[in-house]
Amino acid sequence: MKHLLKLGDLSSTEINEILNLADQLKYELKNGIPHEVLKGQTLGMIFTKASTRTRVSFETGIYQLGGNGLFLSSADLQLGRGEPIKDTARVLGRYLNGIMIRTFKQSDVEELAEYSGIPVINGLTDYCHPCQVLADFMTIREIKGSLKGLKLCFIGDGNNMANSLIAGCIKTGMKIFVACPKNHMPDKNLCEEGKKANILTITDNPFEAAEKADVVYTDVWASMGQEKEAQQRAKDFKNFQVNAELMKKADKEAIVLHCLPAHRNEEITDEVLEKHAAEIFEEAENRLHAQKAVMVKLMKK
Numbered sequence: 001m002k003h004l005l006k007l008g009d010l011s012s013t014e015i016n017e018i019l020n021l022a023d024q025l026k027y028e029l030k031n032g033i034p035h036e037v038l039k040g041q042t043l044g045m046i047f048t049k050a051s052t053r054t055r056v057s058f059e060t061g062i063y064q065l066g067g068n069g070l071f072l073s074s075a076d077l078q079l080g081r082g083e084p085i086k087d088t089a090r091v092l093g094r095y096l097n098g099i100m101i102r103t104f105k106q107s108d109v110e111e112l113a114e115y116s117g118i119p120v121i122n123g124l125t126d127y128c129h130p131c132q133v134l135a136d137f138m139t140i141r142e143i144k145g146s147l148k149g150l151k152l153c154f155i156g157d158g159n160n161m162a163n164s165l166i167a168g169c170i171k172t173g174m175k176i177f178v179a180c181p182k183n184h185m186p187d188k189n190l191c192e193e194g195k196k197a198n199i200l201t202i203t204d205n206p207f208e209a210a211e212k213a214d215v216v217y218t219d220v221w222a223s224m225g226q227e228k229e230a231q232q233r234a235k236d237f238k239n240f241q242v243n244a245e246l247m248k249k250a251d252k253e254a255i256v257l258h259c260l261p262a263h264r265n266e267e268i269t270d271e272v273l274e275k276h277a278a279e280i281f282e283e284a285e286n287r288l289h290a291q292k293a294v295m296v297k298l299m300k301k
C-alpha cells in the first residue's frame with residue numbers, strides 16, 4: 001500500500017490491518033502509551049475545501065505520532081494561482097514525507113500521487129471519502145463486534161459518502177442498501193461492482209432500505225461545491241430524511257452514523273441525531289485513530 005486514494009485500491013486484508021492498528025493506537029492514546037513512530041516526519045495538508053474534522057484530526061494525529069503537520073490552504077499556495085499539480089507534487093515531494101489532500105477532482109489526487117513520489121492520502125473528493133469510511137467501520141466494529149453480514153442502509157445523496165461506503169462494503173462483506181432519488185445515484189461503476197459482489201441494493205424507497213438495518217447512515221443533501229443547488233436538492237431529497245418514523249423500520253439495536261457536518265431537520269432530525277449522539281461523536285473521534293493508522297502504514301520507515 002503506497003497511497004490511500006480510494007478504498008477500492010486496498011485489499012480486504014489491508015483494510016482489516018488498518019482497523020486493527022487504529023484500535024491499538026486508540027488504546028495506546030487512552031492509556032498514555034507513547035507511539036511516536038513518525039518522529040521527525042512532516043505531513044503537508046492541502047485544502048481546497050473547508051474542514052473541521054479532517055484538518056484537526058490529521059494535524060493532531062501527526063503530532064501525536066511525533067511528526068509535524070503543515071496546513072496548506074490552496075488559496076495560499078501557487079496552486080491557487082495556476083501552478084500545475086504535477087509541478088507542485090514534484091516540489092512538495094522533496095520537502096515532505098506525506099501529503100493529505102482535500103479537493104474536488106479525484107483525478108487531481110491521482111496526479112499528485114503519480115508525481116510526488118511520497119504517500120498521498122485522499123481527505124475527500126467529489127468522488128469519495130475513504131478516511132471517513134475507515135473511521136465509520138472502526139466505529140461499527142467497536143459497537144457491533146464485527147462487520148461481515150451486517151446490514152447498512154444509506155439514505156440520501158449518492159455522492160462521495162455513498163460511493164466510499166459501497167466500496168468499503170465490497171471489501172468487508174457488509175450488505176449495503178442505498179436509498180436515493182433516481183437522479184442522484186452513486187457512481188455507475190461502483191453500483192455495478194457492488195451488485196456483482198452481491199452486497200448492494202439500490203432503491204428509491206428509504207423505508208425499504210431501512211428495513212431491519214443494523215446501521216443507518218446519512219449525509220448532507222448539498223455537498224461542498226453544490227451550494228447553489230441547495231434549494232432544488234431540498235425538494236429532491238425531502239422524502240429521504242432519517243427521522244423517528246424511518247428508525248422504526250430499522251433493527252431495535254440499530255446505530256446511526258453521520259460523517260458530519262449535519263444539517264439538522266434536513267437529512268436527519270435533531271431528535272434522531274441527539275438520540276444517537278454517542279455513536280456519531282465516537283465516529284468523529286475515530287477519524288483521529290483511523291487516520292493515524294493510515295499514516296503509520298504509509299509513512300513508517
Ligand code: CP
Pocket residue numbers: 050051052053054055124132259260261
Ligand atoms: N466528515 C468530515 O470530513 O468532516 P470535515 O468536513 O469537517 O473535515
Ligand code: NVA
Pocket residue numbers: 124129159160161219220222223224259260261
Ligand atoms: N458529502 C459531503 C461530505 C462532508 C464530509 C461533502 O462532500 O460536502
